[in-house]
Amino acid sequence: MKKWRCTVCGYIHEGEEPPAVCPVCGADRSRFEPVVETEGEEVDQPVAASGPGASVADHLHPILAHFPNGLMPSVFFLLIAGWLFGRGGLDEAVLWLVGLVTAVVPLNLLTGIRDWKRFHGGVSAPIFHRKIILAVLLGLLGLAALSVRLFGGEGLYPVYLFLLAGMLAASAALGYLGGQLMFGSGHRDRG
Ligand SMILES: [Fe+2]
Numbered sequence: 546m547k548k549w550r551c552t553v554c555g556y557i558h559e560g561e562e563p564p565a566v567c568p569v570c571g572a573d574r575s576r577f578e579p580v581v582e583t584e585g586e587e588v589d590q591p592v593a594a595s596g597p598g599a600s601v602a603d604h605l606h607p608i609l610a611h612f613p614n615g616l617m618p619s620v621f622f623l624l625i626a627g628w629l630f631g632r633g634g635l636d637e638a639v640l641w642l643v644g645l646v647t648a649v650v651p652l653n654l655l656t657g658i659r660d661w662k663r664f665h666g667g668v669s670a671p672i673f674h675r676k677i678i679l680a681v682l683l684g685l686l687g688l689a690a691l692s693v694r695l696f697g698g699e700g701l702y703p704v705y706l707f708l709l710a711g712m713l714a715a716s717a718a719l720g721y722l723g724g725q726l727m728f729g730s731g732h733r734d735r736g
Contacts (some may be wrong), residue, residue, distance in 0.1 A: 548580035553668045554726050569725050571671030606656035610723055612649045613683060613716035616642050620709060639709075640694055646712065647687030654680050665726075676722050683715040 549563040550556070554570040563577030601608070620642050627635035657680065661673055690708035693701050 548582070549577040550580050552576050552578055553665050553670050554672070567670070569672070572668060576668065576670070606653065606660045607723070607727075609649055609653045609656055610719065613646045613653070613712070614720045616646050617709075617713040617716045620646075621713065624706075624709075640691070643687060643690055643694075643709065643712070646716070647684060647691060650680060650684035650687060654684075672722055672726060676719060679715050679719050679722070683712055683719065686711045686715060 546559045547561055549558045549560070551558070551567040551570060551572055553572040553576050554567060556567050556569040557580065558564050558567075558577065563574050565574055566572065567576065620639050623635045623639050623642070626632065627639070654677070657676060661667055665673070686708050690705055690712065693705045693708065697704070
């Protein structure tokens with residue numbers, strides 16, 4: 546059985562022909578190349594920088610990407626703890642965490658675009674478009690949430706919670722897509 550590798554995300558497809566579109570990143574058939582195998586051993590090309598030669602700068606995007614992924618669930622933990630135990634101070638902590646997530650978004654975008662060019666050749670594939678749109682959405686939701694909380698009245702508190710829920714969903718979706726890109730090379734499909 547022939548194997549085909551998506552040159553954008555590393556996804557491996559098994560079949561006589563490459564798939565019409567990559568199920569991981571959405572790149573079209575032209576982005577697939579045949580996998581050259583040596584005696585019993587597959588020649589594998591790393592998608593991202595790793596190993597002894599890689600520096601912290603090489604991993605800036607994955608490091609920064611964990612800020613929203615880690616902090617947004619913390620935001621909801623603190624909100625719920627604040628309600629359950631009547632600790633008003635936690636609401637202030639939530640505000641600072643939302644500010645931190647929002648401030649990190651532009652850095653996430655810049656380092657993400659840098660990695661897109663370095664590791665994926667800047668190829669225009671749906672997964673990258675979705676990631677950029679979700680990151681912009683996360684930043685806008687953060688700005689809206691901060692504005693509503695700082696300058697809106699108490700009556701707007703439900704709107705604030707709604708915006709925070711949107712931030713949680715956007716950060717979860719970004720984390721999911723990032724995982725698809727990073728570990729797409731581990732996905733195999735027979736067709
Ligand atoms: Fe792909």
